[in-house]
Amino acid sequence: MSIGEPLPRPDGRDKVTGRARYAADQEVAGLLHAALVGAPTPSGTVTAIDGREALATAGVARVLTAADMPRFGPVAPPSAVSKLPMQDGTIRHEGQPVAIVLAETLEAAECGAGLVRLTIEPAPFRPQGGGEVAVPPGIYGPVTFTKGDPDAAFLAAEHQHIAEYRQPSRHHNPMEPSATIAVWEGENLTLYDSVQHGYSVQAIVAAALNIRPERVRVISPHTGGGFGAKGFVWPHEILTAAAARVARRPVKLALSRAQMYANVGFQPNMVHRMALGAGRNGRLTAIKHEVEHVTALSDDFVEMATAASRGTYASPAIFTAQKVERANVNMPTAMRAPWEGPGLWGLESAIDELAHAVGQDPLDFRLANYAETDPATGKPWSSKKLREAYEEGARLFGWRERAGRPKRDGPWTLGFGMATCSMGAFRFPSQAQVRIKADGSVTVETGCHDIGTGTLTIFPQIAADVLGLPPDKVELIMGDTRLPQGGPTYGSSSTMGVGASVLRAAENARELLGRLANLPAGEVVMKDGRIGRRGGLGAGVPIGDALRTAGVGEVVGKGRFTLPGDAPFNADGEGTPHTIRTFGAVFIEVGVDCELGLLRLRRAVGSYSAGRVINPRTARAQMTGGIIWGWGMAAMEASPYEKKLGRWLSKNLAGVAIPVNADIAGDIQIHFVDEFDPHASPLGAKGIGELGATGVAAAVASAVFDATGKRIRELPITPGKLV
């Protein structure tokens, strides 16, 4: 049995010793280095570009402008934006590429980029915080939702709570900035790219360049973190491919850290307008949640944070609505724990305040409003053991006993807080194949990605489980669009989708091998490298013998994970009899130095109901990382935006705080409730990559309130807000 074992990562050593090779590390002969010239203003028109001085720099080969670029074909999601840059002179946001310098060395390219002279006719712009508020079209489903009569229910409620909760725009800041190498061979294009879904890049680049998708191959050996920033296809990937075609040489573009701020997405700022009503008994009677956030001028990105308020608590009346503010900013995008991540900051903060107003323990209040079925649709859950998660988390934390704990430790005032965690379930179809060779080696082949979450560990583990082999005998081959189409590595979807296709492929391989060994279908067992008949005598035959006897070199089993109606995407089990979500609870202990405004995470317990756990070690790492991610959101992260200039201000890691080791409490406990969800995927597993990040900010703010009596309704909770 290898599923359920805490196997370590096979890729760990390569990563920490620098042997792992990422997109920009690929050696391609004769390539040109590209440097982007970004628009210095957020709005206006480029009327002239003078590249003479740049071209005079030693090593500079080309200065490409809109005039040199092909006319791109129309693109739609998963292209991040519909209006591609370098097609005309229009500037929609600061940092938008307006020219590309190609040179023999990176240094020459960067030097040249600094020498390109732009003539710009500036135009007035709308800054973040001063844009035009609009109701966006429902890209990810309807933007408003009403159940019952929320206004009347709220007005009639015994206890009413109205408040606004705010959060700033934040960038993903993956360790590896995005990078693309484009190589043309005749009409065929190979892209080495840092991505979360190579097939999206294949489709969008092909559409933009008006070529057939089969002509585009995307190879992504490892991705150094994405957190959503590499989920959609961003213009620089298309521009690199186009530049290589124009220059007739391979081209490499690695975005600088600063360019990551405006050339890929960010999580938009948000205001949550919450109104909750409850009866005397503390039962919710109305939930109203409106969200407004910034988006680009050209496209409506909608961060559906209100999903949290439709899926978490039982309430006879619910109203949710989404608005956007269109401004001259680059396009926002999904960031680790989209939707519920921000949504639960608003909802769980409001719930906590209401629980206090009603005079109930925040945990009891949540239990009293437990949603036995999907509050929005009334459908049963595919599986939900949140009650157990609450209870076991509370026990591990000592939540019920907290009144007896000291409230001070030296200069620290201690505070305790908790919140519900939840994520919807994004599912994508996936294909995989499992190849068993005569030498006994096994490869799992699927075009998914390694973004650091553990796919290289768990997919071999799943196949090894079926094939009765030690996991280190199974290797995952991934990150190439020539492989069977694996699902994307975002939306906490990989284990469910790709994992299920791997399971099916391994089962199929076992069956094929059984057929070769003349074993009746359904009775094939594989164990310790041998294949035999269930209940049969003896240990069976070694895999290699079975293949050799049959005179074949290998068997290739194929597996698919499909969605109802063969849909390309399914959210929360829509269109099925069940609603699929993941759940949990996070308990936080903070220390606050009220005098100096210092806030520290001392202890955290995360307890989750998230389906079957394939590998407790990688799963724990995901949840711990999620809690740290949530701590960053709660305590420090914000991307400063300069309103007068219409640009991100601190485009580097020295000016934007994200958690460092010293910020991370040693005592973070992770617990999973034993659970198998047969509806989410045949593995029984659900997605966990984002769940851990949800709820944390609200739990922290609640703990800060417990410690100081101060309600912080605007993130991040920095010293200035606490003194």
Added chain:
Amino acid sequence: MNTFEYLRPATIAEAVAAAAEPGAAYLAAGTNLVDLMKGGISHPTRLVDINRLPGLDRLEHLPDGGVRIGALVRNADLAHDPVFARRFPAIAEALLSGASAQLRNAATVGGNLMQRTRCAYFYDVASACNKRAPGAGCDARGGENRLHAVLGWSESCIATHPSDFCVPLVALDAVVEIEGRAGRREVALESFHQLPGNTPERDSVLGPGELIVAVRLPPAAAKFAAHARYLKVRDRTSYAFAVVSAAAALEVDGGRIAEARLALGGVAARPWRARAAEKVLAGTRPEAATLRRAAEAALAQARPSGENAFKIELARRIVARALALAAAGTPERVPALPASPFASVAGAAVHA
């Protein structure tokens, strides 16, 4: 990156001559300068690499009881020198609270003094910045200025000096030894960094080609060893510049403060010596009310330069806390998390 000339002189005299040319800059570890060059903020046409200059990496305990720190002594080497750390614990603590281990291993004493402000507009070449481009204006006024100066700022610039190291140094009367074409001169660190006035582009009194050769602490600086702390509030637990910081050093005699030294960081364009507060403290017992009065005196002239009024009260509080912790006595070892008010117990890393 623009092309530039790179020179590696063998003597101080050659270095000074080479750096006196317009557009020249000294290169020490480059942890600040190279970043500024990559970002297009500085464009030196000539780099004068001082790393091989003889004698600048020496730490000398002088016969008179003072200490002379060569300009090329690495921040980490200084902080980890056991004798130095014992005699000047607040300086070691300040050094270890700055940057990261890797940066401290490289960064030099001279470079630390001369590091440039962390004002985000200074780093953003599209912004107007009088320090970067004199006369251009100052976009930090009315902009994102939560972390800007509350003391000594002018209409033309509200930036702060980011160094931690300089804060206890200025409290302890450090002197900067400077070599120029006209020979050697000495300047008290307190007057080394310049307030912006109308010339924010000038961070310090160094003239063209002038080289810092050493920083000297007078013998009297060692008498505070038993009661010295450096405290720093930052936006995260470690690896961040100070929101505000304070160095407090006391000479305690029979329960009374015989002499007090106090300086603040992150509040002005120079490490801010708080002499008025020192006077308040002299001869008193370190009781809460007295410390608070000293804190009031230290910030008496403070005024917000934008959305940063909170820093004034925060600075008062960190002054009072630093003084209280100094009065309680220097910890046996530098705390596991240096400059944290919560790690005063040796080895107590938890929840720092």
